[in-house]
Amino acid sequence: MPTNLAGYRHVYRAHINDPDIQDARATFPFICMGDNHEFSWQGWQSFTKFGGKVEPAQQLRVDANQAWWEFIPSRVRKASGTGTDQFVPPAVANAPIETFDEDGFGTETNNRIAVGSMTTYRALRYGRHVDLILTDLHSYKAADPTDRTEAAALDSGEYPFIPQEWMEIVDGGKDYASGKPPATISIGDKTIPNFRKDEPSHTVLGRTQKAWLKERLTKSTATWKIWGATNGTLDMRTDPQNLPAGLVEAKWPGKDYGTFGGGDISGAFAERAEIYDLVRDNKISGFVTVSGDRHSFWAGYAAPTLPPAGFAPVGVSFITGSISAPGLGEASEYYKDFPLRPLFVRKPAAGDPEHTINLTIKRGVRSALEYAASGNIEAARALTNPEVAPHLEFVDMAGHGYAVVSAGPDAIEAEFVCIVRPIVRATTPDGGPLRYRVSHQAQMWQPGSRPKLEQRILEGDAKLSI
Secondary structure, three states: OOOOHHHHHHHHHHHHOOHHHHHHHHHOOOOOOOOOOOOOOOOEOOEEEEOOEEEEOHHHHHHHHHHHHHHOOOOOEEOOEOOOOOOOOOOOOOOOOOOEOOOOOEOOHHHHHHHOOEEOOEEEEEOOOEEEEEOOOOOOOOOOHHHOHHHHHHOOOOOOOEEHHHHHHHHHHHHHHHHOOOOEEEEOOEEEEOOOOOOOOOOOOOHHHHHHHHHHHHHOOOOEEEEEEEEOOOOOEEOHHHOOOOOOOOOOOOOOOEEOOOOOHHHOHHHHHHHHHHHHHOOOOOEEEEEEOOOOEEEEEEOOOOOOOOOOOOEEEEEOOEOOOOOHHHHHOOOOOOOOHHHOOEOOOOOOOEOOHHHHHHOOHHHHHHHHHHOOHHHHHOOOOOOOOOOEEEEEOOOEEEEEEEEOOOEEEEEEEEEOOOOOOOOOOOOOOEEEEEEEEEEOOOOOOOOOEEEEEEEEOOOOOO
16 A cells, blocks of 8 residues: 555556556557556545545645656646646645545545645547446545444444345435334344434535536536446345255344445445436436446446335446456355355355355345255256346456446447456457357337346356356
8 A cells, every 4th residue: 555655656667567457558549547456456536545544634634645646647637737847736634534525525625625736527528329427436425324333333244235125214314214213223133323314315426426426427428428436336236035944153233235335436326326316317328337346257237226115227337347356256255164155156066166145136045055065057047036136237356357348329339358267367369268258239118118238158157157
């Protein structure tokens, strides 16, 4: 983790010294948006967090922004002036950030100056058909409400999922249930005061950026309004209420579905629904989200809610896998044996591990448990819970490679190109063998009607993902 400007510069230099990165940058144009690692892995605004300790780091935020400006060619705005002239860092101090506005943004002067030293959300128009609208989902976000110390009392420690209703309550704050949040939060036999009932709903976008995004979406005349959301928009949940009795000693404490936690905009239920409702109410056609960050491939539908709250998609969504960074599927290969491990990975006597986590998310726990026990994909699919993930057409939590999105006058298509896990360097000009190529295409739909993705397996086998 860099601790100053020199450290950030060193990391960027090491990155661009990679010959593959050099080839890529020489061959393709890059349109970049900072994520969490460009400043601090668990950081937000001008806060860093290490070992559970949150500290103000306004100078580090400025250093991170300056290094980004110096090494990432981009049409972004800096506080010290426009154009490609030098980044002049503002003077800031690492002062305590103790008061926050209605959007959870720290009002401390140095925090505002540090974050404002560079503004990266922007839009790029490509002819008649594409408006690429990029948002910054870390610089303006409020503190994660699920990470509060008060919430720890609700964790039984026996389930790797969080009850969805608890996530929705703490996300919604005082706006939950049309402004009638409960006084307490009860999960199973545990009850705590609702520590969010007098606080605003969680924001990832922040007030100014969200207003800009709304205006850009409503005024765009492009065929396709592509929201580069930078981290995952598609819900990551499953149905632990359908686990066989006795598999886990403690009964699932949730009302029904369980999520895999927050951390990206898919867990900002209220704010994401606010954007999707805007798309619906303004009859915006051709709405698409494209994302990365999850180290996995996803294709599905942009919908403000999922069953039992209803399902009415307003657009389509794609998330690309990482080229080399491991994802949850691979991490699960190292889990110690515990009753719910079959929901994550199957380790046959011979052959590579198989990532049942894909079935857990797309088809539900019974499907994953069946495949973990039998290895029979048809039997596993027969146990699908159709309400767990109507928003998903594809998910691969261990997929590496890239996605190619092609937009034209009548249709949009995303092709996932998944490579074999990059443990060793490819020696052939084609980059080595593939696991699969899968395409998802949507014809333009009318506002008010549902988009429809057509899936084609172009090459290879993705049986646990479809």
